[in-house]
Amino acid sequence: MQLGIFTVGDVTPDPTTGQAPTEHERIKSMVAIARKAEEVGLDVFATGEHHNPPFVPSSPTTMLGYLAAQTEKLILSTSTTLITTNDPVKIAEDYAMLQHLADGRVDLMLGRGNMGPVYPWFGQDIRTGIELAIENYHLLHRLWREDIVDWEGEFRTPLQGFTSTPRPLDGVPPFVWHGSIRSPQIAEQAAYYGDGFFANHIFWPTEHFVRLVGYYRQRFAHYGHGAPEQAIVGLGGQVFMRKNSQDAVREFRPYFDNAPVYGHGPSLEEFTSQTPLTVGSPQEVIDKTLTFREHFGDYQRQLFLMDHAGLPLRTVLEQLDLLGGEVVPVLRRELDALRPANVPDGPTHEALVAASLTGTQLETDELETSTS
Amino acid sequence: MTLRTIAVVSAGLSQPSSTRLLADQLAAATARGLPAGTQIEEIELRELAHDIVNNLLTGFPSPALRRAIEQVTSADGLIAATPLYSGSYNGLFKSFFDVLDPDALAGKPVLIAATGGTARHSLALEHAIRPLFTYLRAVTVPTAVFAATQDWGSAGSSGGALTARIERAGAELAAVIGQRQPAAEADPYASAAPFEQLLRNR
Numbered sequence: 001m002q003l004g005i006f007t008v009g010d011v012t013p014d015p016t017t018g019q020a021p022t023e024h025e026r027i028k029s030m031v032a033i034a035r036k037a038e039e040v041g042l043d044v045f046a047t048g049e050h051h052n053p054p055f056v057p058s059s060p061t062t063m064l065g066y067l068a069a070q071t072e073k074l075i076l077s078t079s080t081t082l083i084t085t086n087d088p089v090k091i092a093e094d095y096a097m098l099q100h101l102a103d104g105r106v107d108l109m110l111g112r113g114n115m116g117p118v119y120p121w122f123g124q125d126i127r128t129g130i131e132l133a134i135e136n137y138h139l140l141h142r143l144w145r146e147d148i149v150d151w152e153g154e155f156r157t158p159l160q161g162f163t164s165t166p167r168p169l170d171g172v173p174p175f176v177w178h179g180s181i182r183s184p185q186i187a188e189q190a191a192y193y194g195d196g197f198f199a200n201h202i203f204w205p206t207e208h209f210v211r212l213v214g215y216y217r218q219r220f221a222h223y224g225h226g227a228p229e230q231a232i233v234g235l236g237g238q239v240f241m242r243k244n245s246q247d248a249v250r251e252f253r254p255y256f257d258n259a260p261v262y263g264h265g266p267s268l269e270e271f272t273s274q275t276p277l278t279v280g281s282p283q284e285v286i287d288k289t290l291t292f293r294e295h296f297g298d299y300q301r302q303l304f305l306m307d308h309a310g311l312p313l314r315t316v317l318e319q320l321d322l323l324g325g326e327v328v329p330v331l332r333r334e335l336d337a338l339r340p341a342n343v344p345d346g347p348t349h350e351a352l353v354a355a356s357l358t359g360t361q362l363e364t365d366e367l368e369t370s371t372s
Numbered sequence: 373m374t375l376r377t378i379a380v381v382s383a384g385l386s387q388p389s390s391t392r393l394l395a396d397q398l399a400a401a402t403a404r405g406l407p408a409g410t411q412i413e414e415i416e417l418r419e420l421a422h423d424i425v426n427n428l429l430t431g432f433p434s435p436a437l438r439r440a441i442e443q444v445t446s447a448d449g450l451i452a453a454t455p456l457y458s459g460s461y462n463g464l465f466k467s468f469f470d471v472l473d474p475d476a477l478a479g480k481p482v483l484i485a486a487t488g489g490t491a492r493h494s495l496a497l498e499h500a501i502r503p504l505f506t507y508l509r510a511v512t513v514p515t516a517v518f519a520a521t522q523d524w525g526s527a528g529s530s531g532g533a534l535t536a537r538i539e540r541a542g543a544e545l546a547a548v549i550g551q552r553q554p555a556a557e558a559d560p561y562a563s564a565a566p567f568e569q570l571l572r573n574r
Contacts, residue, residue: 130570134570134571138571184560184561184564185564185565185570188564188565188566188567188570189567189570191567192567192571203430203431203432204431204432205432208432211561215561215564219567223567261430262429262430263429264429265425265426265429265430266426266429266430266434270426270434271430274432274434274435
């Protein structure tokens with residue numbers, strides 16, 4: 001079980017003081033948060049990618065490359081990498097380079113992006129978002145697996161005899177998650193390639209995502225990658241903790257009430273009852289997070305959103321102490337113990353390399369199973 | 373014979389509400405044109421007002437609002453009634469239809485109705501409310517019913533003009549519903565294209 005954090009990278013004023021960090025302060029605080037994640041024993045740090053204010057992380061591989069040099073164990077990931085508006089050739093090159101620098105501690109989560117104007121800024125159209133995601137990823141998938149690629153598609157200039165360099169570390173591409181909150185086509189895409197599916201269910205009710213994840217699992221099996229319960233699932237989470245539940249609620253309420261995504265809407269109490277948000281003691285966070293497995297089955301990666309809505313860095317670091325000290329060890333122990341032996345652990349470069357060495361035999365077995 | 377369901381949405385804000393009164397009479401008139409046992413599902417938007425605003429802000433409905441949305445989208449026909457504010461539907465009425473999926477009412481038989489202080493605003497049904505349902509690709513019946521304050525007292529003297537319009541509109545909606553197969557919920561997963569097809573289209 002991989003447990004970690006993901007950040008949007010928003011610059012939001014602290015509603016209790018009215019003060020917003022500078023972009024420089026926010027970028028440096030993201031680095032401090034990632035380093036803290038490693039220090040307290042988390043497995044994953046993922047950064048968003050955005051190309052408009054009030055967000056700072058427009059250049060994820062620059063940040064993750066810097067973090068690769070500052071950390072030793074942490075898996076560096078994204079939440080999400082825009083497969084629609086980035087050139088898939090540049091994604092192939094950037095993340096392969098990052099994978100080498102980080103000695104394999106890299107994977108990425110692909111997403112479409114929901115901000116209309118960003119698409120034309122990069123020469124695209126949000127109305128073709130699904131088509132862009134499908135064509136661009138198909139090319140990216142080939143660029144990492146075929147040394148010489150001839151390509152012609154609808155959305156980028158053709159390639160003749162193109163080799164994406166550097167080639168992936170150990171000949172094994174970074175693991176890919178596909179993130180979606182409502183599109184069956186993206187669940188279908190993740191299933192087709194046998195990639196991971198990340199359901200960021202933090203802002204929506206669980207029952208919607210139960211169907212989406214169930215569909216991905218069923219299609220994963222349909223395409224011969226294994227049984228439905230062997231599909232690779234990641235989930236979001238959002239928590240704020242203090243030793244005493246009442247202290248957590250009192251401290252977090254002004255941040256909740258003014259949060260960019262859901263502020264000025266439902267009450268904290270309504271939102272916590274309708275979404276995965278947990279505001280309370282570490283034990284309450286453990287209890288709520290364990291219900292995710294009951295809804296979605298055994299899963300491989302749990303990422304928490306910890307640093308949004310203008311929370312000051314000091315508070316976020318305290319939260320990470322609680323997350324790493326009291327919550328994650330229990331969740332890891334419980335979820336690892338509950339996961340059956342035939343369900344894979346979270347994807348790592350080492351595991352993918354090991355699988356690739358026996359891969360030919362495995363794929364033959366799987367094909368025989370799926371056609372029998 | 374399959375039993376039919378009619379969802380009745382009222383955006384009236386006062387209690388008691390003349391918009392609800394009009395909507396109920398339209399529902400009764402429609403039911404008279406359908407087999408006995410037709411089910412009427414009443415949706416009072418006033419009770420869902422906060423949930424509707426929250427849905428606009430968060431992108432998802434509360435459990436109560438989700439039930440109301442499912443009542444509307446799974447019904448065989450819809451009666452949608454609003455008081456007129458500033459010459460058009462009120463904000464609550466529009467906000468409810470704004471939080472539905474864009475395709476949720478495609479092909480749905482709909483009867484539109486409005487209430488207002490005077491008959492001077494009755495064409496708002498034609499220049500504001502009917503275009504909303506045209507955008508949503510609903511099938512709106514020809515007769516739209518407007519009830520001004522005065523109409524409620526004029527049944528006897530004016531030959532029951534409001535009552536006659538209510539009966540005609542209800543009969544039109546019943547006829548459209550009667551011609552159709554019972555409504556079935558669209559399933560985005562059942563109709564999802566296999567990946568080979570998504571890829572081939574590239």
